[in-house]
Every structure is written in structure tokens, then in C-alpha cells.
Amino acid sequence: MNYPYTYPHTVENLFGEILIFQSIVEENGEKKLMLLNKLSPGAGPPFHVHYKQDEGLTVNSGLLGYQVDGEEEKFLHEGERVVFKRGEMHRFWNAGEDILECEGWVKPANTLDYFLTGIYNSMNKAGKAEGDPFDSAFLMTRYKSEYDLKDIPNFVKKVVFPITVVVGKLLGKYKHFKDAPKPIQ
Template sequence: MKYPFAFPHTISNPMGELITFHDIEEEDGVKKMTVYNQVQPGSGPPFHVHYKQEESLTVVKGVMGYQIDGQEEKILEAGETVIFHRGQMHRFWNAGSEILECKGWIKPANSLDYFLSGIYSSMSKAGKPEGDPFDSAFLMTRYKSEYDLKEIPAFVKKVIFPITVLIGKFLGKYGHFKDAPKPIK
């Protein structure tokens, strides 16, 4: 897979998250993307899932809360690590009063940097967590075999998003996605 960004590549969203995709490493014949993130107090991504990837986060500084769907919330401090397995719906947040700093990896690398860059850009464009409706619908529909968000109702994902994407195509809203990597089936 060709990566659309040079490494390191840093993205941010208006909700208090900064992620740096540091580089790609080869591990047992699989491409692993190393990441660093900073999360403002009280911030963090909503429940989400990576269907094709494992994700590991190690707290470098601060306190991280995390939860695997259906389980109790847990806390990690500096030096502690969590691994979220493929298909495991999860969330994490800054549970402290200082900036949370983590390092980690995503394996295999796949399209995560492209997907999150698009989602964060959409959020910044709209100035809200839902992002721009056309961009969010495009990304969530195109990469539905790879990523999902628990908070989006099934009806929206199955009916509203595809209709929004069709309207967006008709209106010429997706020129900036012309080089979007193909989703992994």
C-alpha cells in the first residue's frame, strides 16, 4: 500500500486530540505504524472499532482511562500498556488533569492514517465532533469494512450515509478524496 503522507505526519482535531503517525516498521512480514498521541484532559475518541487491526497504547505521561465495550472502565498510568484486539469496540480518554501522552502502534498499518486524517479534517472544517456531513458519510461508508463508531445509529450508517454519499457525488463534493486508498474487504 502506498501511504499518502510523508512520515512523521501529525493531525489534530478541535476536540483536544493530536496524533503523530511516526513511521512504518516491518514486524514478522506485517507493516506496523507507530504513533504518538497527546490528549487534553477529559478528551478522547468515542467508542470505535478497528475490524482489521490491533492497537496498542502505552502511557508515557498522565493518566489514561479506557473501556472495552461491555466491560468496566479501567485506568492506566505511566509505563502501563493496553492492547485492543481486532474487532474489539473500545474507547480511551485522558482521565487526568494534565495532557495525556501515549506511544503505540497499529498493526497492520492499512489505511488508518488516511481515514483519521480525513475524519479530523472533517471535524475541523465543521468545528464539531460529527464533522462535515458529506465528508463523514463518505469516509464512514467507504471504510465500513475497516472502522466503525458505536454512537452512530445503524439506520444512519445503512440508509442516511449512502444517500448522503450519492448526493455528495452528484454535487461534486469528493474531489479531495480522489486518491483515497481502496478499503480492505
């Protein structure tokens, strides 16, 4: 897979999340994406899943709250870590009062940098967490074999998003996605 960015590559959204894709390293024959997260108090991604990737976070400073779907909330302090296995619905957030900084990784790297850059850009473009309807529909439909969000109803994912993508293509809304990497099947 060709990675569309040079590293480090930084994305930021209007909701207190900064994500720095630091590098891609080789580990046991797989590409591993190295990350740095900076989250404002209360900020963090909603329940989500990486179907084809494991994700690890180590707290550098601050208090990390996290939850695996169906389990109790848990908290990590400086130096502590968590690993989310592929297919495990999870969320994490800054549970403290200061900036939370975590080092992380995702393995294999796959399309995560492209997907999250598109999601953050969509959120910033729309000024809301749901993002721009056309961009969000495109990304969630194109990469549905890799990522999912718990809070989006199935009807929206299976009916509304595909219709929105067709309309978006007809309206020429996806020129900025012309070099989108193919999803991992």
C-alpha cells in the same frame, strides 16, 4: 498498499486530540504504524472498532482511561499499556488533569492514517465532533469494512450515509478524496 503521507505526519482536531503518525515499520511480514497521541483532559475518541487491526497504547505521561464495550472502565499510569484486539469495540480518554501522552501502534497499518486524517479534517471543517456530513458519510461508508463507531445508529450507517454519499458525488464534494486508498475487504 501505497501510504499517502511522509512520516512523521501530524493531525490535530479542535477537541484536544493530536495524533502523530511517526513511521511505518515491518514486523513479522506486516506493516505496523507507529503513533504518538497527545490528549487534553477529557479528550479522546468515542467507542470505535478496528475490524482488521490490533491497537496498542503505552502511557508516557498522564492518566489514560479506557473501556472495552461491556466491561468496566479501567485506568493506566505512566509505563502501563493496553492492547485492543481487532474487532474489539473500545474507547480511551485522558482521565487526568494534565496532557496525556501515549505511544502507540496499529497493526497492520492498512488505511488508518488516511481515515483518521480525513476524520480530523472533517471535524475541524465543521467545528463539531460529528464532522462535516458529506465527508463523514464518505469516510464511514468507504471504510465500513475496517472501522465503525458505536454511537452512529444503524439506520444512519445503512441508509442515510449511502444517500449522502450519492448526493455528495453529484454535488462534486469529494474532489479532496480523489486519491483515497481502497478499503481493505
